[in-house]
Amino acid sequence: GAGVSQTPSNKVTEKGKYVELRCDPISGHTALYWYRQSLGQGPEFLIYFQGTGAADDSGLPNDRFFAVRPEGSVSTLKIQRTERGDSAVYLCASSLGAVSPLHFGNGTRLTVT
Amino acid sequence: TQLLEQSPQFLSIQEGENLTVYCNSSSVFSSLQWYRQEPGEGPVLLVTVVTGGEVKKLKRLTFQFGDARKDSSLHITAAQPGDTGLYLCAGRDNYGQNFVFGPGTRLSVLP
Numbered sequence: 021g022a023g024v025s026q027t028p029s030n031k032v033t034e035k036g037k038y039v040e041l042r043c044d045p046i047s048g049h050t051a052l053y054w055y056r057q058s059l060g061q062g063p064e065f066l067i068y069f070q071g072t073g074a075a076d077d078s079g080l081p082n083d084r085f086f087a088v089r090p091e092g093s094v095s096t097l098k099i100q101r102t103e104r105g106d107s108a109v110y111l112c113a114s115s116l117g118a119v120s121p122l123h124f125g126n127g128t129r130l131t132v133t
Numbered sequence: 134t135q136l137l138e139q140s141p142q143f144l145s146i147q148e149g150e151n152l153t154v155y156c157n158s159s160s161v162f163s164s165l166q167w168y169r170q171e172p173g174e175g176p177v178l179l180v181t182v183v184t185g186g187e188v189k190k191l192k193r194l195t196f197q198f199g200d201a202r203k204d205s206s207l208h209i210t211a212a213q214p215g216d217t218g219l220y221l222c223a224g225r226d227n228y229g230q231n232f233v234f235g236p237g238t239r240l241s242v243l244p
Contacts, residue, residue, distance in 0.1 A: 062139075075230050111175055
């Protein structure tokens with residue numbers, strides 16, 4: 021079956037630009053997570069959705085970062101006024117519920133020049 | 134914030150050797166998971182441990198959850214080049230619904 025799909029796989033943008041990263045979870049998975057992974061490090065939690073609502077957004081680093089999941093399926097992570105320090109791999113994961121294992125996509129590698 | 138530490142950070146061994154990697158925290162976790170991640174891909178779940186003292190075996194991999202549910206270990210017997218990758222432990226945050234990841238152990242098994 022189809023796994024978690026993330027697009028684009030790679031994104032290069034200039035400092036100060038706006039970017040959107042898309043995550044298409046496994047069908048039927050109600051929980052959706054965004055993580056950020058820098059080179060040589062483990063994934064860092066950003067935000068968690070249960071259905072359409074953000075159940076925990078405590079990991080968003082500042083107000084330049086925002087995520088939505090309007091219909092409880094596809095989610096978009098939006099970054100305004102990108103900075104070079106935003107460069108990382110952005111991982112999306114979905115699960116059947118809060119206590120179920122995470123299924124990750126292959127990530128979007130964001131490079132801010 | 135609950136934090137996880139992993140050791141060693143890097144490990145390079147020859148095919149056929151045994152190894153153990155560790156995941157430690159000062160916090161108690163309700164459950165802990167181990168993932169393996171290969172370059173260019175997302176982490177893939179290996180196992181979930183829930184009960185203190187629990188031991189789970191997956192072929193040549195043995196996972197143990199500490200009695201106090203603060204630490205875990207992964208032991209690999211007769212390592213193979215296909216075991217190469219980044220091994221991540223993740224604990225379910227008791228204060229929220231998210232999973233906290235450790236920094237990982239990068240394992241290289243040389244043929």
